Amino acid sequence: MSGEGPFTHQARNQRKSVRTRARLMDAAVEVFARDGFEAASVNEIARRADVVNGTFYVHFKDKDAIAAEVAFKVAYDIARQIDGAMTHIDNAAERFSCATRQFIEIACGQPQWGWVLIRSAGYAPEVHRQVESYLRTDLALGVRQGLFDLEIDAFTMDTILSMILAALAARLRGDTGPEAASKVSEMVLRVLGVPAVAAKAFAWSPIELQGFKIQTTL
C-alpha cells in the first residue's frame, strides 16, 4: 500500500468494512488518475489497496460502480471546500475568479484528484453537475448584478467549464505555472463581458479567504 489516502483517513474510526472500502477508493483514485478509467483494472485497484481481488467485489459491483462513487465524492468535496471559504464575497466577478483560482489550486494540491476530475468529466455526468452547481449560481448572480452580459445557458456553462479544466490539465501536466489560474479567470471574465481592464483586476487580485487556509484533504 502507498501511504494513507484521504478516504482512508476519513474512515479511520469506522468499522473494518468501511475502512476497506475507503482504501479501495483511494486506490481507485490513484489508478484512474494514472491509467484513465478505461484502462484501469480491478486487479490493480485491489492490489494497491492491499486486498485480494475477491474483496473488491464484496464492496463494489464492478469498476463502473467504484468510478461513479469516487468521481462524485471528489467533485463534491472540492466544491464544498470552495463554497465554504467564499461566503463573505458578494461581487459575482470576484466570486467567480476566486472560486476558479481556488478550484485549480486545490485540485493541483491533490494531483490525483485533479486527474480524476479531468478524466471522468467525459464519462461521469455527476462530476459535471457538481462542478457546474457552484459555477451556475455565481454566473447568474453576475447577470443580475449587471456585470455579465452573456446569456448563461447549458452551452455557455459547458464551454466555460472546459476552459477551466483545460487550465487545470495544463497545470497538472506542468506546462504552466500557478499563473494559469489567473489567466483563465481573466479569459472567462472577458467572455462574460467584463471589460478587459476590470477582468484583469479581478483575475489577478489577491484572494482573501474566510479562515486561515484552504483545507486540502477530507
Next chain:
Amino acid sequence: MSGEGPFTHQARNQRKSVRTRARLMDAAVEVFARDGFEAASVNEIARRADVVNGTFYVHFKDKDAIAAEVAFKVAYDIARQIDGAMTHIDNAAERFSCATRQFIEIACGQPQWGWVLIRSAGYAPEVHRQVESYLRTDLALGVRQGLFDLEIDAFTMDTILSMILAALAARLRGDTGPEAASKVSEMVLRVLGVPAVAAKAFAWSPIELQGFKIQTTL
C-alpha cells in the same frame, strides 16, 4: 465490413497491401470514435476491417502506431480543407470565425472523425499541432492588425482549442444545434479582446467560401 470509408476510397486503385492498410485505418476510426482510444482493441479493429487479427500486425506495430497515424491524417486533412477555402479572407477575426465554424461543420459531417479528434486530443500531440497550426497564424495576424489585444502564448492557444473542441463535442452529442459554432466563435473573439458588438457580427455573419462547397471526404 460496414461500407467503404474515406481511407479505403482514397486507396481504391493501389496495390492490395495499401488497400488493406486503408481498411484497417477506416475501421480504427470507427472503433476509436465509439470506444475511445484506451478501450479500443486491435481485435475489434481487425474484425471491422474483415481481416484476421494477425493481418493487423503485418501493417502496424501496435495500437499506438495506428492511432498516431489515424489521428494525424484526420487532423491534417481537415486543416487542409479549411485552409484551401479561405485564401480570399484578409481580416483575422473573420478568418478565425470562418475557420472555426467550418472546422466544426466538417467534423460534424463526419462524426467519427470528429470523435477521433476529441478523444485523441489528449494523447496525440500531432493532433494538437495540426489544429493549432491553422489557429496560430490567424491569431498572430489579428494581433498585428490591432484586432486582438491578448498575448498569444501556448496557454492561450490551448484554452482556445479546448473551447472549440468542447463546442464540437456538444454538437456531436446532439446537445446543441448548428448555432454552437457561431456561439463559440463569438466567445473566443470576446476572449481575444474584440468588442462584444463586433464579436457578434463576425461570429454570425454568413460564411463566403472560395469555390462551391466544402468537401467532406478525402
Next chain:
DNA sequence: CCAATAATTGACAAAGGTCCCAAAAAACGC
C-alpha cells in the same frame, strides 16, 4: 500461364481481466 513475390491466414502461447464462492479468519456484542 507460371514462377516469384506479396499478402493473409489461423492457431496458439502468454498475459491479464472479470466475477464467483466455499472455507478461513477477524471483529463484535454480550
Next chain:
DNA sequence: GCGTTTTTTGGGACCTTTGTCAATTATTGG
C-alpha cells in the same frame, strides 16, 4: 472469553487481448 456475525481470503472457471509464426493463398510481372 465465547459464540455469532462480518469480512477477507485464495483459487479457480472462463473470457479477452496481444503479438508471433509457419503454412497457405493471392497477386503480379515477364
